[in-house]
Amino acid sequence: MIALVALLPALFTGPVAQAAATCDAPAVERFGSASVTGAIVGATVHDGHAYVVTRGLKPPVLAEIDLATRKVVRSVTLPDGPATGEPEGAWATAVSGGKIYAGTYPVPDLYRFDPATGQVEHVRSFGRNGGYIWSLAAAPDGTLYAGTYPDGRVWEYVPATGAVRDFGVLAPGERYARAVAADADFVYAGLLDKAKLVRISRADGTVRELASGPTGFGFVAEHGDRVLATSGATLIDIRKDGTGERRVSLAEGTLDVLTTAADGTVYATSRPDGAVHRLGQGETGFTKIAEPPSPGDETRRVQLLDEHTLLGFAGSGGMWWLDLRTGTSELADLIDAGLPAGAERPQSMLLVPNRAVYVGGHFSMEVRDLRTGDKRRFRMPGEPKDLVRRGEKIYAAIYPSGQIVSVDLRTDEVRGLGYLGHGQQRPWDIEYDPVTDKLVVASAPLGANLEGALSVVDPDTGEIDVHKGVIPGQSLMSLSVDPEGGVVYLGGDVLGGGGTPPVATSASVAAFDLTRREVLWQVDPIPGHRTFQDVKAHDGLLYGVYKRDSGTWIALDLATREVVRRGKLSGYGELTTHRGRVFTSVFFGGGNAYELGTEAKLLATGLGDEWYTNPQLHFEPGSWKAWALAGRDLARITLDPRCPTITP
Template sequence: MTHLNRRNVIQLTALSALGGSVLGELPAAADGLRRPGQFGPASLSAAIVGMAVDGTTGYFVTRGQTPPKVVTYDIVSRTVTDVVSLERGDGGWACTVSGGKVYIGTYSFGDIVEYDPATRVARRLGTIGPSGTIVFAATTAPDGVVYFGTYPRGEVWSLQPATGTLTNLGRAFPGSQYARLLAADETYVYAGTIPAHIVRIDRSTGAKVDIMPVGTALDSGLGALAAGSDRVYAASSFGVHDIARDGSGYVEVPADEEYLVDSLTVTGDGGLLALGRLTGSILRREGDRLARIAQGPEGDEGRGVALLPDGTVFAANGSGRVSILAPGRNTVEQDDLTNDARAAGPELLQSMCAAPDGSVYVGGHFAITVHEPARGISRRYPVAGEAKDIAAWRNRMISALYPSGEVIDLDPRTGRVRSFGRIDNNQQRPWDVVHHKPSGLVLIASAPRYGSLQGALTLLDPATGKMEVRLDILPNQALNAIALDGDMAYIAGDTWGGNGIPPTEPTAQVAVFDISRREVVDRFAPLPDQPSMQHVEVLNGVLYALYKRTSGSWLAYDLATRTVLRSGKLSGYGEIVAHRGRIYAGANFGDNIYLLGPGLESAVRLHTGIGTNWYTVPRIEPVLGARKAWAAVDRNLALIELPS
């Protein structure tokens, strides 16, 4: 077994046949960050989650880089002025300013961090949940007290910045795991939860009252929350509901043709500014409507919007792009934090694809990087989301994006993107993209939005652009993976769907879909009491499956006799691939690559330390005609040898 670590030069290591070897990580740059063009990181990102503004300074917290960074941005000069790494964590959704200091809540440790821009010191004040806690929201009350909202306990916490005292105000709403959004005024702190409730918490007594209007679009989910002038503003796919803070009534403020309003702020004059998710709209309240005043990046998620003292509108998106709208203008200036070498860094991958011409396509946050190892070059192309999976098609690639569900065709030579449109049908998270060469179709498995169960199979003909979305594959299950065997597609299910709602099916199933007839010909459950299947592969009449729940459970299942041939436990869940008559698996929570079969009584661990994380899985992309595969080792593109 080989433990894989970062190397600065190409190395060759002779190992045993089952041990595998690193054939080479591509060389580092002479100094500083190794950009993709120099074959260092497989993917670079400055994607952000947390955002706060203080005067003319913006503060951002990155995601995907471990540990996350606090990025300081001077809005006037349009420049990154400082970057400081936190002690630990994967990102920080919660970010707010109080008394000139920045307060951050991280995941996956649930740390509360105070960052002082004057001294450049980030100090951990405490931890407000067990391992795995996500601090999703932060807000500052007018008197400077800071509040945080958490998952999975759904709690609201207060912080006294002067003393560093953290106080648990309890679960925001009974049974809810998410205190997802927060806003505060002089008297109350307001928590937006999942399922959707707006809970008013008395800052003095802790008394909680649900002021959520009933029978409105807010019932389907909250996008943002703000408070001011004795009003509470709650955003949704409809627009905004302007609610009396005692819950006695509300005014509807629609936003036409918006997918979701996901960022909201109350301006000093009592007005509202907002961002439209995916549309890129910058919105302002005009009477009782939200009107688009400018266009930001399309396909992106909003992270925040602010009105500066001189009337400039400043907005940021999840990709790390910022938009600046000067007073009296209707077009924005855009900047990308990824252009700053300090802010950008190697990220955990979303996807990887080994192309027939020897190129390697790597999907990340809002970008796809094309590596050409033989030529020693790479190109990074922006896309409108996380490239959850990629399949080679002709001399191009097909990718499905999160969170929009958009399906794109990208030319790896030019970066030109053609959109086939969105999957829609309540789908949000594509999981697997495969190309069925005999029919020319591309098949896409996807999971629905939070609070829904029904996933979809999308059949795309890239030549014509025609797309068919099927919701009848596995009832009340998300679709996580597709294995092709001739004209049959074996499709793996997940009874948890998009999460947030109890499963209705007892165990995850596999659907057998006849591609030529475009119909489901069989459904079966390989194991009982296994809610979530992560990946499947078929080789010589045997289906290999790897489960997410229970994490790491795997099996080899004879399709003819419907019997389990072998089963076992890996370190975690991930993907399974067939290559040159062998079955390999990559699993997180241990970051291992295994040989599963055929003919083995138990899995053989080949490589470890490949550097994934809880929300990504190891990628194994076999090289055609060779017992080698591309992978990401410690976030660097690497070529590993597979046993003969």
């Protein structure tokens, strides 16, 4: 009896008691919005005021800005329409009859704002959840034309009557009517996948192809008897009857948006730098007239306020004025101007243990200092799709430029290493290999192209070695450096950038030797499963989560290349390893976290589906606490496999 009594304190302080204490403690700690944004998509100007629509907020905010005072004077939210899903922004804006129209995503709905009354209303749906109204233009009589995704159509909407007309399929297989313009007789549409500029008769709906471009069309405008459209770096300037075509290309970068002066002079911005260029009548090349008013930014709209002033709207949430005589510009932050900011869907996350949590947003990075609890925010040149640490720097893979940048942990200094190029504008995954001291990046092309690339990046010199088509006919969604280094495993996607028929039916995994820079082997683990969302090497197995195949997960024996485990999750997300175990957090089913062993064990549910890219988990060393999201809040969640399933 004495011996048993002596053992009791040990029993109540041993592993079982510790697990019970862990399970009884609060499982979820919230720290407020993970990433705050004032980013915008649609922008238009009317009667001395600018109107912008936010990106990523639910519900979206339409803000009115007095151009004289440069301050937000009024804002409204776009109400949720009757269709399933919630709007998160409006790429498309136009003015008709003194009212502001906005076309939203990811539900393709049309809204109307009346500046006279301050009222906003839902007026029409043009599809179901997952669709976009990408573009919107008003004809001289006020009739509106909307370009939509994923049906690649142009629709007519008459505000006075509510009448709608569908012009049908503009090109077989097209998904994006990316840009539209209209005059009294015709509608002009730029198609992204099929790289065609088409003219639609307003009278009878007849469709005629005016031009084809080297890549998809991103912007269309009409001026006098001519149509101007951007296709990558090329401006196509053509008469409305299809004759007299001329093409002028930028020496570097691609064209973003443009406007024309009364004399036909074209003013355009470029990506990825955000610089401003001019093309005069009869000139054979663009002239750069100003450094980027908002460096590295996308431009949502440019418009001449007068003969000397160009007004621009930056996607990260800025508005700028450029003096055409001097080339000098002023940039105003829209949040500082009074735009209501809000929580956005984060792009990426990285934990620097005992120091900080970094959260990538739209053209921003938010940092929570773990030592003080303070938060800070600084600008990034795009969307950091993934983050990795090497020493005292973080490296980010950036969309839409395909740039790799570094962030100094001590100073927050952001520096560009270089661009992937080769059409690789969608970098999805980045890791560090300590054996070769190189960064590796998995990427997909933008638009109707299948082949992605593995890029090997020297973090010291910025040298980038791009291996395009390393898995033939597939893009790359994910990669995993072997725990012993020197080899990286790749997860493929047969759909590539989308918009072109795949040549393979099953997503492959491949092993790539980083020293010899060659593929060692390639296999298709499950026939008919087309996209790997993520792969992770651990303990002789390669774990994989498929994206478009009902949350299928596998474990592939790296020695035999045979699938030895297989199961189902509620959705897809990113894999991580911690304390000798494999975990994943996934979309759908409310937002769930699992441990993957011989089967998937549900650890948490109800985390929400608020990631923009992959749901992620970032564990603190020696602990079961993982940094993640709960809704759109930054959260620290206890994911002890010994505890019951938790719900925030």
